Amino acid sequence: MICPFCGAEKTRVIDTGEKNEGTVVQRRRQCVACRKRFNTYERSSLGMPMIIKADGSRQIFNREKLTKGIQTACAKLLVSSARIDALVDEIERDLQNSTKREINSRVIGDKVIAGLKSIHPIAYIRYAIVYFKYDDLSTIRAEIDRLTSEGL
Numbered sequence: 001m002i003c004p005f006c007g008a009e010k011t012r013v014i015d016t017g018e019k020n021e022g023t024v025v026q027r028r029r030q031c032v033a034c035r036k037r038f039n040t041y042e043r044s045s046l047g048m049p050m051i052i053k054a055d056g057s058r059q060i061f062n063r064e065k066l067t068k069g070i071q072t073a074c075a076k077l078l079v080s081s082a083r084i085d086a087l088v089d090e091i092e093r094d095l096q097n098s099t100k101r102e103i104n105s106r107v108i109g110d111k112v113i114a115g116l117k118s119i120h121p122i123a124y125i126r127y128a129i130v131y132f133k134y135d136d137l138s139t140i141r142a143e144i145d146r147l148t149s150e151g152l
């Protein structure tokens with residue numbers, strides 16, 4: 001975000017709030033160079049529900065961020081970028097078709113998990129470890145055993 005006062009490229013968010021029942025996110029920013037403060041407003045693009053994060057804050061659906069997360073899970077595996085794009089498209093379309101104005105980020109996570117499961121078992125496990133916060137080997141092993149028994 002470029003500072004409207006001095007044109008510096010670095011600003012930091014000092015506060016995030018909501019307006020209009022969560023359909024607009026207001027961010028208070030401060031320029032790192034001239035230290036002046038200004039507000040930015042983000043509105044969900046038409047038809048897209050706002051995403052409710054685990055901490056209760058609202059965010060606009062971020063396609064790049066979702067793509068990056070899936071790409072990371074698929075890194076060095078034989079998964080084409082077309083396959084990744086198709087999964088992101090599918091999730092984005094589901095959101096656009098939703099009549100809800102707000103959607104829990106967990107819903108998106110679940111869709112990614114379900115999609116990765118059919119794309120690549122390793123990508124699925126990588127994503128699941130982060131997503132479900134698996135922090136012990138026995139849980140991860142049990143999940144791998146379950147996948148193996150399902151024939152993946």
Ligand SMILES: [Zn+2]
Nearest residue numbers: 003006031034
């Ligand atoms: Zn500035």
